[in-house]
Amino acid sequence: MRHPLPKAELHLHIEGTLEPELAFALAERNRIDLPYAGPDELRAAYAFTDLQSFLDLYYQLTAVLLTEQDFTDLADGYLARAAEQGVRHAEIFFDPQAHTGRGVDIGTVIRGLARSLESSRERFGVSTRLILSFLRDLPAEDALKTLADAGPYLDSIAAVGLDSAEVGHPPAKFAEVYAAARAAGLRLVAHAGEEGPPEYITEALDVLGVERIDHGIRCMEDPALVERLVAEQVPLTVCPFSNVRLRCVDTLADHPLPAMLEAGLLVTVNSDDPSYFGGYVEDNVQGLRASLGLSDDQLALLARNSFLASFVDDARRAELLAELDAATGAVRTASAS
Ligand code: HPA
Ligand code: ZN
Numbered sequence: 001m002r003h004p005l006p007k008a009e010l011h012l013h014i015e016g017t018l019e020p021e022l023a024f025a026l027a028e029r030n031r032i033d034l035p036y037a038g039p040d041e042l043r044a045a046y047a048f049t050d051l052q053s054f055l056d057l058y059y060q061l062t063a064v065l066l067t068e069q070d071f072t073d074l075a076d077g078y079l080a081r082a083a084e085q086g087v088r089h090a091e092i093f094f095d096p097q098a099h100t101g102r103g104v105d106i107g108t109v110i111r112g113l114a115r116s117l118e119s120s121r122e123r124f125g126v127s128t129r130l131i132l133s134f135l136r137d138l139p140a141e142d143a144l145k146t147l148a149d150a151g152p153y154l155d156s157i158a159a160v161g162l163d164s165a166e167v168g169h170p171p172a173k174f175a176e177v178y179a180a181a182r183a184a185g186l187r188l189v190a191h192a193g194e195e196g197p198p199e200y201i202t203e204a205l206d207v208l209g210v211e212r213i214d215h216g217i218r219c220m221e222d223p224a225l226v227e228r229l230v231a232e233q234v235p236l237t238v239c240p241f242s243n244v245r246l247r248c249v250d251t252l253a254d255h256p257l258p259a260m261l262e263a264g265l266l267v268t269v270n271s272d273d274p275s276y277f278g279g280y281v282e283d284n285v286q287g288l289r290a291s292l293g294l295s296d297d298q299l300a301l302l303a304r305n306s307f308l309a310s311f312v313d314d315a316r317r318a319e320l321l322a323e324l325d326a327a328t329g330a331v332r333t334a335s336a337s
Contacts, residue, residue, distance in 0.1 A: 004086030004282040005299060006323045008306035009270050011214050011237035012281075013093045013133070013163070014071075014113065015062055016273025017078040026064035026073070034064070046276055051195050051246050052165055054276060062098045071112025079116065081274075083124040085282035088320055089310055091129040092117070093161055096146050097138060106146070110153040117156075129158035129311050131189065134177065136162050136169040143177040147184070158311055159187035161214065162204075166196035171204040178208040187211060187311055189237075193218035194248060198225050205234065212237060212309060217248065219265075220256050230264040235309030239272035240284050246277075252291035261298060268306040300328045 020039035027034045036042040048054040065071060075092070082090055094113055096106045110130075117128040132150055134143040150157060160181040162174055171190055178188055190208055192200040194215035201219055204210045216236035219225045229236070238257055243249040249256070260267045269288065274280045279287065285302065288294050294302075307320045 003327075004285070005303040005327050006088045006320065007086050007281065007285075007303040008089040008091070008268070008310040008312075008320070009082060009087045009281045010091045010212070010235070010268055010306060010309055011093070011239055011270035011272055012078070012082075012090060013058075013095065013273050014075055014078060015058060015065075015095055015098060016277075017081075017275050018061055018064075018074060019077065019275045022074065022077055023061050023064050026066075026070050030064060030066050030070070032064055032066075034061075046245075048245055048276075049247060051248075054246055054273070055164060058273065058276065059098055062095075063102065065099065066104060066108075068108050068112035068115065071109055072116045075113050075116035075120075078274075079120050079124045079126050079128075081280050083126050085280045087126055087281060088323065089127045089307070089312055089316070090120075091131055091158070091311060093131045093133045093163065095133050095135060095163065096150065097135045097142060100146070100149070106149045107153065110150065110156055114153075114156040127312065127316060130156055131159045131161045132157050132186075133161035133163045134174060135164040136174065136191075137165040140173050140177060143174055144180065147177055147180055154184060154186070157186065159189055162190040162192075162208075163214070166191060166194055166200065170196070170200055171210075172207045175207050178210075182209065189214055191215055194243075195246075198222040201225060201229075205232075211235075215239065215243075215248075217243060217256055217260075220259060220263075226263050226265065229266075233266045235266045235268060235305065236260070237268050237270050237309070239270045239277075240288055241274075241277040241279055242272035244277075252287050255288065255292065257288060258292055258294070258298075261301065266305050266309060267302065268309055269302050296328075296332075300324070 020042040099109050120126050188210045189212040190204040190210045191214040192204040212235040214237045271281045
């Protein structure tokens, strides 16, 4: 791998970092039978036709996550890989309802993840935030109950998000829980415009009041919406490998990211569910470079955008931007000589 630029990852589902080897190790530790002979056979099942076909497997494999230690090990595995890929700050989604629905207590999930995250800066050089994500295909009442159950742990949580099956579950369904999250002092993001129409992006901004849109690629179908997102500099957390694997985009060479940058959108590159989609964040960046010929300046802009769009405090943002400036200065010096 070329030396990766320092960057923030802002769209990452911790459950989507469950590598087949760890899934089998946890299955053995917890005496759970997986319906696959081993990691290779499981990997061979990663042939998705759309978002739902992925979600079916993603939820099935959460069965191996039972104890605090399981969640700690999962997060440690991600953070070690992320650090190798230049990630210096990560804002990490987790899906509590994927676990409470199987009888795992929300405290087990949050304590286990928080235990990994609280020493991540020292161990991996990666600062972190945790984003509690609601499953949009479940009733809004379940989301409200989930937020209430997370009450004792809100010190560990920076923001709420919205994920799972998008079409037929518009953002407005969750107006009440987003208002409650805002009142509790949480930041707000939502998946919109991945498989769902551009109108869902507008609704997430206007009805939920989100600060960032996860995916958002379908904004490109609506020039007036693009104009608004540019004017308001709403960050979009784009996930190229995910878009190809879930067939939202045909191939990387067809990805709208260059057009999005050209339009002036505040785009970031992220890995979404890296274990399932063929790579971590720098793999996505290098995939784009190879398929679309992104320039060094475009790669630097993407890294810069990731820090601008993150929920770090001003001091940490200044530190991260300075680190990026030093790294891009080094790239320029190396290519000039
Ligand atoms: N979209 C919606 N829900 C998800 C995703 C995604 O890409 N990954 C995990 N849950
Ligand atoms: Zn996602």
